[in-house]
Amino acid sequence: xxSNQVIHALYDDDDTLLSAVKSIREKKHHIEEVYTxxxxxxxxxxxxxxxxxxxxxxxxxxxxxxxxxVLMMNYIMIEDWPQNIGGKPSFSYLENMPAFVPIMFxxxxxxxxxxxxxxxxxxxxxxPFKEAENPxxxxxxxxxxxxxxxxxxxxxxNALLKETGxxxxxxxxxxxxxx
Amino acid sequence: xxxxxxTFTNKLRNFSIILMVVGFLGLVYGFITSPDTVAEAQxxxxxxxxxxxxxxxxxxxxxxxxHGETAHGExxxxxxxxxxxxxxxHHGEHLLHQLQNKPWAALxxxxxxxxxxxxxxxxxxxxxxxxxxxxxxxxxxxxEGITGYLLPGALIVFVILALSGMHYNHLFIWMxxxxxxxxxxIQGKVGFLNVPxxxxxxxxxxxxxxxxxxxxxxxxxxxxxxxxxxxxxxNFRISAGFLVFYIVxxxxxxxxxxxxxxxxxxxxxxGWYVFASMxxxxxxxxxxxxxxxxxxxxxxxxxxxHIHDLxxxxxxxxxxxTYLWFSQFMLIWYSNIxxxxxxxxxxxxxxxxxxxxxxxxxxxxPLLILMNSDYKRLNYFIVMAGIVILLGHYMDVFxxxxxxxxxxxxxxxxxxxxxxxxxxxxxxxxxxxEISKAPLHAAGDPLMGESERFHY
Numbered sequence: 001x002x003s004n005q006v007i008h009a010l011y012d013d014d015d016t017l018l019s020a021v022k023s024i025r026e027k028k029h030h031i032e033e034v035y036t037x038x039x040x041x042x043x044x045x046x047x048x049x050x051x052x053x054x055x056x057x058x059x060x061x062x063x064x065x066x067x068x069x070v071l072m073m074n075y076i077m078i079e080d081w082p083q084n085i086g087g088k089p090s091f092s093y094l095e096n097m098p099a100f101v102p103i104m105f106x107x108x109x110x111x112x113x114x115x116x117x118x119x120x121x122x123x124x125x126x127x128p129f130k131e132a133e134n135p136x137x138x139x140x141x142x143x144x145x146x147x148x149x150x151x152x153x154x155x156x157x158n159a160l161l162k163e164t165g166x167x168x169x170x171x172x173x174x175x176x177x178x179x
Numbered sequence: 180x181x182x183x184x185x186t187f188t189n190k191l192r193n194f195s196i197i198l199m200v201v202g203f204l205g206l207v208y209g210f211i212t213s214p215d216t217v218a219e220a221q222x223x224x225x226x227x228x229x230x231x232x233x234x235x236x237x238x239x240x241x242x243x244x245x246h247g248e249t250a251h252g253e254x255x256x257x258x259x260x261x262x263x264x265x266x267x268x269h270h271g272e273h274l275l276h277q278l279q280n281k282p283w284a285a286l287x288x289x290x291x292x293x294x295x296x297x298x299x300x301x302x303x304x305x306x307x308x309x310x311x312x313x314x315x316x317x318x319x320x321x322x323e324g325i326t327g328y329l330l331p332g333a334l335i336v337f338v339i340l341a342l343s344g345m346h347y348n349h350l351f352i353w354m355x356x357x358x359x360x361x362x363x364x365i366q367g368k369v370g371f372l373n374v375p376x377x378x379x380x381x382x383x384x385x386x387x388x389x390x391x392x393x394x395x396x397x398x399x400x401x402x403x404x405x406x407x408x409x410x411x412x413x414n415f416r417i418s419a420g421f422l423v424f425y426i427v428x429x430x431x432x433x434x435x436x437x438x439x440x441x442x443x444x445x446x447x448x449x450g451w452y453v454f455a456s457m458x459x460x461x462x463x464x465x466x467x468x469x470x471x472x473x474x475x476x477x478x479x480x481x482x483x484x485h486i487h488d489l490x491x492x493x494x495x496x497x498x499x500x501t502y503l504w505f506s507q508f509m510l511i512w513y514s515n516i517x518x519x520x521x522x523x524x525x526x527x528x529x530x531x532x533x534x535x536x537x538x539x540x541x542x543x544x545p546l547l548i549l550m551n552s553d554y555k556r557l558n559y560f561i562v563m564a565g566i567v568i569l570l571g572h573y574m575d576v577f578x579x580x581x582x583x584x585x586x587x588x589x590x591x592x593x594x595x596x597x598x599x600x601x602x603x604x605x606x607x608x609x610x611x612x613e614i615s616k617a618p619l620h621a622a623g624d625p626l627m628g629e630s631e632r633f634h635y
Contacts, residue, residue, distance in 0.1 A: 102509075
């Protein structure tokens with residue numbers, strides 16, 4: 001990195017933020033991060049981020065949950081301790097399959113949902129008691145912050161950000177990790 | 180294509196007329212070849228069992244090629260309306276009734292199926308109106324075109340029901356006083372299941388639906404020219420009111436027109452189940468017709484996000500249908516009460532292929548094809564999934580009606596395909612005629628701007 005300096009531009013509306021992000025990227029400035037109080041629809045596309053692959057993982061997790069349910073019910077109800085419930089003796093998995101469908105469904109959803117959340121946390125590097133990374137507490141309330149890498153173009157960038165409707169622009173010296 | 184009006188091309192008109200003619204001939208053939216006497220009926224069944232051509236359709240037929248009376252006795256447990264001590268003669272008569280029912284049932288299944296598409300679309304349309312949905316106004320004229328089939332389609336169903344009431348067929352055995360006289364269960368239901376009440380209720384359902392449809396269409400067209408949004412507001416109000424009327428009458432309609440074919444059997448979620456079937460069929464038809472019109476250069480305001488949303492509905496409601504199908508199946512399977520479970524035993528034994536095939540077509544296929552978000556934006560995928568879903572729900576109606584109407588004598592042959600083609604042709608004819616009557620772009624709708632800009 002040639003510079004430790006960044007510019008923080010604050011916005012108070014998600015639509016303004018979206019169009020600002022688009023014009024900043026058009027001028028070839030590098031946006032390091034955007035902090036928002038809630039997910040902004042279309043921001044990932046405006047930032048040019050790669051598509052999320054979490055849906056693929058969701059499908060795989062669902063398949064794992066489905067298989068676990070099948071194996072689990074087969075072990076519990078057929079192999080280990082067969083019971084005669086409602087005149088339906090547990091002789092084979094297939095014959096009793098309809099009774100296991102709700103469990104298969106629930107386990108599929110359970111695995112997909114929980115593993116997706118865990119994956120999301122891991123990918124976002126979030127864990128309990130982690131210190132918040134957002135530089136301005138207002139971004140947890142109702143403001144949106146764009147962090148842009150600053151090279152030797154402070155004036156030009158300031159003018160551009162004003163034009164895009166930023167309500168506050170500050171230049172920040174980023175603390176490097178050694179200090 | 181001036182001023183956004185659709186022209187019903189001669190090509191499509193001729194295509195629909197050919198479908199109707201071919202389908203009509205198929206139905207006529209079915210009626211002509213149905214037997215008049217018990218002896219004829221028995222001869223037909225004997226022929227069919229020894230013949231070659233019928234092997235594929237009759238899944239269970241191979242098991243009783245001896246055609247002994249005992250084999251049939253077992254199969255008829257479901258249609259127990261004849262009482263327990265039916266002799267040889269009754270048995271032959273029963274077979275005759277089943278074979279005589281065949282063309283009627285083929286006609287009725289197809290008539291009901293296409294009427295159901297229009298009714299499901301009307302419900303979807305009313306929900307979009309009542310919810311003031313912002314994405315869908317670009318599709319309103321397509322939906323209004325499809326619901327144009329409701330009046331003729333429902334009247335045809337009504338005529339078939341009235342003919343049943345006049346004993347032209349034995350689709351509804353509770354209409355036969357001879358049957359009721361020997362049947363305690365049906366006797367207890369006579370207060371509800373009687374021909375005058377049945378037809379009177381049918382008129383109320385059809386009257387209510389088509390009245391709403393008439394006024395909603397009128398307000399929708401008036402809104403195009405209006406300077407204020409009063410028509411839009413009126414449409415909102417009647418749509419909300421209609422939905423209340425609809426969910427009650429749709430449920431009762433499903434008991435009357437479908438469930439009462441099996442007068443001993445009942446399921447408390449049957450109304451929902453039929454609703455899910457018609458809802459997904461209606462949405463699928465909206466998607467297919469929208470894609471067709473777009474391919475012809477109309478509906479320029481409809482983008483792939485609209486198709487994506489319809490695809491999401493097709494996916495979601497297919498799963499909803501499966502949920503209801505399974506809820507109905509599992510409770511009956513688990514409790515295993517004879518008078519309930521006979522419904523599924525008949526279907527699994529005599530209708531194995533259509534019964535489980537329908538599950539694949541209505542659940543597994545759309546689940547796998549439409550799960551990926553990107554596929555829902557590809558017209559090719561929506562069309563492919565849509566055709567399978569529609570055929571699957573035809574099979575669904577087939578499975579609801581045929582087992583009680585014709586027993587194990589079912590076959591997807593000339594009258595069944597003929598019935599489907601006839602109503603398919605009529606549906607295309609009426610729907611595209613209706614679409615050609617008004618601009619495809621509901622320009623005056625206050626939510627149109629949102630719909631035009633809609634993007635996911």
